[in-house]
Amino acid sequence: MANAFFEIREPENEPVYSYAPGTPEREKLKKELERQKQQQVEIPAIIGGKEVKTNRSADVVIPHNHSHKLGTTYLCGEKEVEMAIESALEARKEWAKMPWQDRAAIFLKAAELLSGSWRYKINAATMLAQSKTAYQSEIDAVAELADFFRFNAYYLQEIYQDQPDSPKGMWNRSEYRPLEGFIFAVTPFNFTSIAGNLPTAPVLCGNVSIWKPATSSVYSSYFVMKLLQEAGMPDGVINFLPGNGADVGNPVLENENLSGLHFTGSTGTFQHLWKSISDRLEKYNTYPRIVGETGGKDFIFAHEEADVDALVVAALRAAYEYQGQKCSAASRMYIPESLWDEFREKFTAEVNKINMGEAEDFTNFMTAVIDQKAFDSITEYIDYAKEADDAEIVLGGDYDDSDGYFIEPTFVQSHDPHFKTMEEEIFGPVLTAYVYENDKFEETLELCDNTSPYALTGAIFSQNRYALKQMDEALKQAAGNFYINDKPTAAVVNQQPFGGARKSGTNDKAGSAANLMRWISIRSVKETQEPPKDWTYPFMKEE
Structure with a gap:
C-alpha cells in the first residue's frame, strides 16, 4: 500500500460541443452515425466479465425509423440473475478492499476515454437508439456522464477526509465502508448518463452492482459497459443484465444479499419495488438502502x-x-x-x-x-x-x-x-x-x-x-x-444536484456527495492511547 495522501483536484465540467456547421466534431459524429447504422450489434449479458447469450432475444431498432434494426439483445432471467449475484459477491471480496484511489482511477480514466476516443461512439449510439438530437445527446451521454465520473471521485475524496474530533488521549476515526451484499441498479431509457451513473456511483464507494438497463436503451448502455471495461473495471464488479423488469427484478429481490436499490423510472415501478423489498425485510441480511427518482409534473x-x-x-x-x-x-x-x-x-x-x-x-x-x-x-x-x-x-x-x-x-x-x-x-x-x-x-x-x-x-x-x-x-x-427566470430542465453536475421529493423520489441528489453517502456504511473507531486501570469513578469516593 502506498504511503501517501492522494488528491483529486476539483474537476471542471466537461465542455459541450456545439456541432455547428463547419466544425470538425460535426463531421466526425456524422461519420460515426453512418458507421453504426451500417452494422448490427449483438448485446449479450455481461456476467463476471464474460458475455452470456440466452435463448430469448429482442430486436433493437431506431425509434425515428423503426424498420431499421441496430442489433439484437439477449434477455436474462432467474438463471442469469443467480450467476450475476454469485459473480458480484465473489468480486466484492477484493473490490471492497481496493484502495479508494485505485477505484477512483478507473472512473477518471473512463471520463477521459468518454470525452476523447469514445465521444462520438457513445453520442451516436444515444442519438440512434434513443432518438436524441446531436446537442441533447452530447449534453447527456458525453458531458453529464463524464461529469458524474469525475465529480463523484472528487466527492468521495471529500467524504473520506471528513473525520471526527479527537480530544487528548484518544484518536477518533471514521471509516467509510461499502455496504455488505450488492446493489441493484435499475436504469431508465431517457438518459445515458443516468444509466451510467446508477450502477457506478455505488461501485466507486466499494460496492458491487447488478445493472438492469431499460430494454429500450440497452444499445447505448451496452456501449457504456464496454467503456467501463476498457477503463479497467474488474470482472464481476458490475454485472450487466438486459431483460424484462420482472424477469430480472423478482429473483434479485428474493436474494438475501440485496443491500440497496438505485432506481430511476416510473412511479408505479418504484413503488412496486419498494413494497416488494419491505415485504421481504426479514430475509435480508441488512436493511436495503432505497434511492429513487421517478416522475414529475x-x-x-x-x-x-x-x-x-x-x-x-x-x-x-x-x-x-x-x-x-x-x-x-x-x-x-x-x-x-x-x-x-x-x-x-x-x-x-x-x-x-x-x-x-x-x-x-x-x-x-x-x-x-x-x-x-x-x-x-x-x-x-x-x-x-x-x-x-x-x-x-x-x-x-x-x-x-x-x-x-x-x-x-x-x-x-x-x-x-x-x-x-x-x-x-x-x-x-x-x-x-x-x-x-x-x-x-x-x-x-x-x-x-x-x-x-x-x-x-x-x-x-x-x-x-x-x-x-x-x-x-x-x-x-x-x-x-x-x-x-429559466427553464426547469438541464441540471448540471456540481451546479444543480438533481432530485425531487413527494412522489418524485427520495431526493438524494445525483451529482452530489449526498448520493454517495447512501452507498456508504460508516464505522466509528475510537483508539484510547492510555486506557484506564481503575474501574471506579471519583464520585464513588466517601466524603
Missing part, C-alpha cells in the same frame, strides 16, 4: 411582470426538447390573463418553426418518442384533449407512427386547473396552460403547489423581486430543483 409559473420573450423560449425548450421525455420537462403552465394573448401568439409562431424528423438530420429540433408503448400513451392524452369541452388544442396535436414514433409539439389550453393533462404525467411533447386572473395570483400559487403529487422541478418568471420572493416561498416544497 413540472411547472412554469408566470407572474404578470414576466418577460414574455424569455418565457416563450423557456417553455419551448423545456416542453419539447427530447420530445418532452425528461422527468424535468415542463408539462403545465400558469399564465396571467394579461400576458396570455401575447404569449400565445409568440409561442405559436416559434413552435411552428420547429423541424421534426430523424436525429441524423441536424436541422431537426425534435425526433421521435422512444417506442410504441410511449406513442400510444401520449397520443391518448392528446385525443382526450381534442374531445374535451373544457380544453382546446392551441397548436399541434397530430401524430404518425408509420415510419417512426412521431408526435407533434402540442400545446393545450385548459379552462379547468384540474384538467387531466394539468395533473397527470404524460412524458411526451404536450404542454398544458391554465390562464389565471391577475388578481388571483396567490390563489393560483396555492393551486400550483397542491395540484400534483410530484415535486421534481419548477420554474418561476417575473421581473419583480418581491413577486419572485413570494413565489419562491409559496412553492418551497413543490420542486427539488427550482429555477428563477
Whole structure:
C-alpha cells in the first residue's frame, strides 16, 4: 500500500460541443452515425466479465425509423440473475478492499476515454437508439456522464477526509465502508448518463452492482459497459443484465444479499419495488438502502411582470426538447390573463418553426418518442384533449407512427386547473396552460403547489423581486430543483444536484456527495492511547 495522501483536484465540467456547421466534431459524429447504422450489434449479458447469450432475444431498432434494426439483445432471467449475484459477491471480496484511489482511477480514466476516443461512439449510439438530437445527446451521454465520473471521485475524496474530533488521549476515526451484499441498479431509457451513473456511483464507494438497463436503451448502455471495461473495471464488479423488469427484478429481490436499490423510472415501478423489498425485510441480511427518482409534473409559473420573450423560449425548450421525455420537462403552465394573448401568439409562431424528423438530420429540433408503448400513451392524452369541452388544442396535436414514433409539439389550453393533462404525467411533447386572473395570483400559487403529487422541478418568471420572493416561498416544497427566470430542465453536475421529493423520489441528489453517502456504511473507531486501570469513578469516593 502506498504511503501517501492522494488528491483529486476539483474537476471542471466537461465542455459541450456545439456541432455547428463547419466544425470538425460535426463531421466526425456524422461519420460515426453512418458507421453504426451500417452494422448490427449483438448485446449479450455481461456476467463476471464474460458475455452470456440466452435463448430469448429482442430486436433493437431506431425509434425515428423503426424498420431499421441496430442489433439484437439477449434477455436474462432467474438463471442469469443467480450467476450475476454469485459473480458480484465473489468480486466484492477484493473490490471492497481496493484502495479508494485505485477505484477512483478507473472512473477518471473512463471520463477521459468518454470525452476523447469514445465521444462520438457513445453520442451516436444515444442519438440512434434513443432518438436524441446531436446537442441533447452530447449534453447527456458525453458531458453529464463524464461529469458524474469525475465529480463523484472528487466527492468521495471529500467524504473520506471528513473525520471526527479527537480530544487528548484518544484518536477518533471514521471509516467509510461499502455496504455488505450488492446493489441493484435499475436504469431508465431517457438518459445515458443516468444509466451510467446508477450502477457506478455505488461501485466507486466499494460496492458491487447488478445493472438492469431499460430494454429500450440497452444499445447505448451496452456501449457504456464496454467503456467501463476498457477503463479497467474488474470482472464481476458490475454485472450487466438486459431483460424484462420482472424477469430480472423478482429473483434479485428474493436474494438475501440485496443491500440497496438505485432506481430511476416510473412511479408505479418504484413503488412496486419498494413494497416488494419491505415485504421481504426479514430475509435480508441488512436493511436495503432505497434511492429513487421517478416522475414529475413540472411547472412554469408566470407572474404578470414576466418577460414574455424569455418565457416563450423557456417553455419551448423545456416542453419539447427530447420530445418532452425528461422527468424535468415542463408539462403545465400558469399564465396571467394579461400576458396570455401575447404569449400565445409568440409561442405559436416559434413552435411552428420547429423541424421534426430523424436525429441524423441536424436541422431537426425534435425526433421521435422512444417506442410504441410511449406513442400510444401520449397520443391518448392528446385525443382526450381534442374531445374535451373544457380544453382546446392551441397548436399541434397530430401524430404518425408509420415510419417512426412521431408526435407533434402540442400545446393545450385548459379552462379547468384540474384538467387531466394539468395533473397527470404524460412524458411526451404536450404542454398544458391554465390562464389565471391577475388578481388571483396567490390563489393560483396555492393551486400550483397542491395540484400534483410530484415535486421534481419548477420554474418561476417575473421581473419583480418581491413577486419572485413570494413565489419562491409559496412553492418551497413543490420542486427539488427550482429555477428563477429559466427553464426547469438541464441540471448540471456540481451546479444543480438533481432530485425531487413527494412522489418524485427520495431526493438524494445525483451529482452530489449526498448520493454517495447512501452507498456508504460508516464505522466509528475510537483508539484510547492510555486506557484506564481503575474501574471506579471519583464520585464513588466517601466524603
